[in-house]
């Protein structure tokens with residue numbers, strides 16, 4: 001079995017290729033920095049492993065996702081490299097390729113995006129390119145899978161060359177420096193010395209930390225200084241080593257490109273630029289973004305989503321329940337089992353499944369946003385606002401992803417270069433209203449705000465963003481001061497999203513929700529039902545005497561000032577920590593109703609519209625769910641920040657709900 | 671200065687050393703350095719970022735940084 005690493009510049013189609021070669025599905029999107037951690041898959045031949053890595057421009061990292069790649073090269077075993085190049089940006093892509101060849105592992109190049117290059121009038125002679133580099137170059141269309149089988153055969157085959165490891169001559173000073181490092185290490189490291197030395201001279205801190213394990217830090221630093229000094233002595237130019245290395249590589253690349261690529265001038269304005277004139281327009285940029293959001297909410301919560309969910313609800317509570325009841329009767333099951341299945345599982349799991357259509361619509365839109373290339377534009381348009389609160393536009397991408405699910409949102413923060421901004425983004429992304437909170441809104445707006453469903457839900461989403469921005473300002477003025485913020489974003493060309501890719505992306509997000517309903521929510525429903533079924537005085541009692549009521553009752557008084565001091569509300573808030581959609585399944589079980597519609601009717605008895613809004617605001621903000629909390633811990637590596645993320649959310653949620661409920665009452669609302 | 675160009679104007683980068691170290695590094699990663707030709711595609715309001723095009727790719731940077739990059743109008 002071989003390990004083959006997939007590496008290349010960001011947004012060149014690595015993950016698309018990975019999906020095609022391994023038949024799996026990992027996250028694909030049209031912006032730089034979609035993949036933020038290493039993913040392993042098995043080739044269709046069932047033997048060799050393919051490892052998908054985050055995209056990098058060079059092996060000298062600036063951000064955490066890029067660090068993943070450097071760490072991989074330093075610490076993990078692999079046999080071959082599969083380097084993906086974007087044919088339309090050959091120059092920039094080859095900088096990485098040269099570094100890979102210096103590493104000296106067997107490498108194969110997959111040339112992707114040939115269609116884009118062709119549109120720009122760029123012609124590439126694959127034979128010449130392969131000859132110049134000394135490695136096999138294979139054309140692929142990673143998106144459609146064309147050429148993928150041939151590529152798979154090539155990389156898993158026996159004839160993979162290393163290419164020319166000494167393509168670039170860096171001048172006497174640097175070349176001597178490489179030899180000196182080799183002497184210092186004296187065969188103690190297994191990694192290729194030439195590569196280590198060049199990375200060190202370029203200022204790669206990961207490589208430096210690695211070398212410090214073998215050679216004293218003073219020696220390393222004096223080596224770097226003396227190489228820089230001798231370069232200046234020999235050539236008289238004042239460039240830093242990093243600049244010299246970059247320039248030497250550029251010179252070699254210019255020769256390679258001159259020999260293998262030609263360019264016809266293409267005067268027609270690309271479609272991408274025409275679209276950009278509108279969506280990043282001075283005046284229209286933000287309004288267009290808001291309009292799209294509004295459209296998305298209307299479709300999800302009003303025009304399309306609601307009727308679909310209602311139909312599903314009718315189906316589940318009608319034929320399905322009837323069918324199961326009949327089946328249970330036929331099997332002659334006991335009353336206990338009947339109750340458990342009908343009032344516990346069907347109510348709990350069914351109550352969540354009802355929202356599948358709405359969730360899929362939302363995910364469809366998020367996928368559309370991701371795959372079209374608009375995401376990076378949103379980051380650009382939002383940068384000014386984000387800068388004002390101490391973040392940068394890139395932080396908006398994790399937040400948008402967070403609308404689907406907070407977990408990948410928090411992961412996406414890895415691409416933010418400055419640690420302070422990254423931490424803030426991690427802490428604030430849970431305030432984005434994820435899809436699991438959607439059922440709660442759907443239930444309550446259906447019961448209380450039937451006229452303005454989408455608008456009320458939109459107000460909650462906006463509230464989440466506004467609270468996040470205000471807190472960002474507060475945090476950056478108090479807890480997380482200092483550090484300059486930086487913002488450079490690549491704006492990829494728009495790509496027409498393809499039906500298949502869109503569907504896969506939507507399904508990949510949505511299936512998590514369905515799966516959770518079948519496992520987590522299922523188990524939770526059983527537990528909740530049991531807690532509601534039994535109490536200190538025995539089983540099958542009135543629910544108000546159950547353990548669940550006792551548990552909820554302890555905390556209920558706390559919530560009275562914010563409008564929902566019932567044991568039912570506090571009990572469902574508890575389960576909401578495990579997964580937000582549990583709130584709904586718990587309510588379904590507690591209120592003991594056959595379907596969504598009657599639950600809504602019942603809600604009107606237990607809540608006033610004002611209390612309902614206060615409840616929704618509380619749900620929006622009060623706590624990151626269990627999976628999110630675990631991700632925050634994993635990404636910050638700090639128990640304190642994890643505890644903080646829970647603590648501040650609870651506080652803010654309570655204060656805001658209090659202000660809304662009490663304030664609303666003052667104004668005579670109810 | 672790059673930040674002074676109007677939307678649609680083109681220029682060649684003369685000196686980039688005034689820009690922030692990280693910004694410079696990122697631009698270099700994207701193949702933008704002294705000598706690169708750039709074209710300002712659009713400028714966002716309220717002192718927001720600028721979108722520039724160079725060698726067929728579009729990049730957004732802050733106005734503040736663009737104001738530290740010397741260009742020669744073309």
Ligand SMILES: Nc1nc2c(ncn2[C@@H]2O[C@H](COP(=O)(O)OP(=O)(O)OP(=O)(O)O)[C@@H](O)[C@H]2O)c(=O)[nH]1
Nearest residue numbers: 010011012013014015016029030033034035055143
């Ligand atoms: N036109 C065209 N688009 C492609 C091709 N291959 C992939 N894409 C698109 O390019 C975009 C980026 O694809 P990804 O597979 O996510 O790229 P990646 O290299 O994994 O990106 P990062 O994980 O961010 O480094 C997606 O929108 C793909 O649909 C291709 O051959 N032609």
Ligand SMILES: [Mg+2]
Nearest residue numbers: 014015034035
């Ligand atoms: Mg990827």
